[in-house]
Amino acid sequence: MTRPVALVTGARRGIGRAIGLALAEAGHDIAFTDIVEDAAGLEAQAAFEAAGAAALFVRHDVAALDTHARLIDAVTARFGRLDCFVSNAGIGTPVRGDMLDLAPASFDTVLGVNLRGAAFLSQAAARAMLAAPGSGRTIVFVTSVSAELASPERADYCVSKAALAMWAKNLAVRLAADGIGVFEVRPGVIRTDMTAGVAARYDARLAGGLVPAMRWGEGDDVGRAVAGLASGAFGFATGSVIACDGGLSIARL
Template identity: 60%
Template sequence: MNHIPASRPTALVTGGRRGIGRAICVALAERGYDIVLTDVVQDAEADATCALVRAAGALACFVVSNLSELDSHQAVLDAALAFKGGIDCLVSNAGIGSPSRGDLLDVSPGAFDAVLDVNLRGTFFMTQAVARHMVSVPSPHARAIITVSSVSAEMASVERAEYCLSKAALPMLSRLFALRLASAQVAVFEVRPGIIRTPMTEGVAERYEARFRGGLVPAARWGESDEVARVVATLADGSLPFSTGSVLHVDGGLSIPVL
C-alpha cells in the first residue's frame, strides 16, 4: 500500500468528535500533527472537527469506533497505518459519564460495567495496542501517550461512583505504561481536567455555576476545552521527555487540598 509521506507526525485521538477531543485535535494540528480521530458516530460534529483540523493545515481521518468494543481496536490501528504509516502520539480522550447521578447504594451492575468498559478497559487495551506498534516500528518523531483522566481520579463524588472508580485507575495505567515504554523513548503522561465547559457538563451547568460562586474552584470559573488541549499539545511534541509518568492538572486549583 502506498502511504502518504510521513514528514509530519501523526496523532490518534479517541473521542475526538467534539468538546475536549475536538480542541485537542485542533491544537495538535496547529502543532504540526496530522490527525486520526475516533468516536462512536460520524455526524455533522465529526465533520466539523475534521474541517477545523484541515483549516489548521493538517490532514484528518475519521474512524467510527466504540472504545468498549475491543475487537474494533485493530481496525482503528489499521486505518491509522493506512492513513500515514505510523502513530506518533496517542491521546486517550474517549470516555463516558455515569448514566445517571444518584445514590451510591443504587449503582447497578449494568451502569458500572458500561462506564468501566469504556473509561478503563477500552482505554487500557487501546493503549496496549498502540504501545505495541510504537515499540516495534521506529519513528523519526517524538512519541507520546497521553491519557485524559479527571480530577475524579482522586476527588470522590458519591453521586457518580462508577465514573470515579473508572478514572481512579487511570493514574496507575499511566504509571505502568510510563515504566514499560521509557526505554523505548515513548513519553507517557496523564492530564487531569477539572470542571470543563463541554457538552458533557451542559446538563449540570447551573449547579456548577452556583458552586463556583460558593468557592468550589479557586479560579472561580469554568475551564475551557482549549486550555486542556494546549497542555496535551505541549506534552505531545517531545518538549518534556524526561518527565514521563507525570500528571498535569488543568483544574483552576480545584484539586489542591485546603485546610
C-alpha cells in the same frame, strides 16, 4: 518534512475536538474517532484541515476491543506512522444517585469504556509505536480530577478514572526505556456537553470559590496542555500527572 501523526479518540466534539485542533495547530496530522458519525464530525475534520493537518475520521467504539487492531491499522495505512495517542473518549455515569443503589450494569458499562477500552487501545497503540521506533512519541490519557476527588453520586465514573490513572503509571514504567512518554491529564470543571446538564450547579459552586481560578475550564485549556506534552519536550517527565483544573484539586484549609 513529514508531520507527526496523532490519534485522538472521542474528538468529534468537546475536549477531544479541542485537543485535535491544538495538535493540528502544533503541526500534527490528525486521526480521530467517535462512536457517532454526523455533521459535528465533519465540522471537526474541516477545523483540523483548516489548521494545516491532514485528517482522518474513523467511526469507532473504544469499548469494542476486537476492533482496536483495525483502528490502528487504518491510521498507519493512511499516514505510515503513529507518534501520539491521546486516550480521550469516555462516558459519564449513566445515573447519578446513592452509590448504595449503583447497578452492576451501570458500573460495567462505565468501566468498559473508560477503563477497559482505554487501556487496551493504548496497548495496541504502544505496540504500533514499538514496531516503528521514532523519537518524541507520547501517549496521553485524559482522565479527570475524579481520579482523586470522590463523588459518591457517580462512584462508577470515579473508579474508572482512578483505575486508568494507575494503568497510565504502569505503562509509563513499561515504555520509559523505549523513549515513549506516558502522561495523564486531569481536567477539572470543563464546559462541555457532558457538564451541560449540571451547569447551573457548577455555576453556583464556581461563584462560591470551588475553583481558585474562578472560572469554567474550556476545551482549549486541555488542548494546549496535551499539545505541550505531545511536543516531546517533556519526555524525561514520563509518568507525570497534569492537573488541568484551575487549582481545584489543590488541598486547601
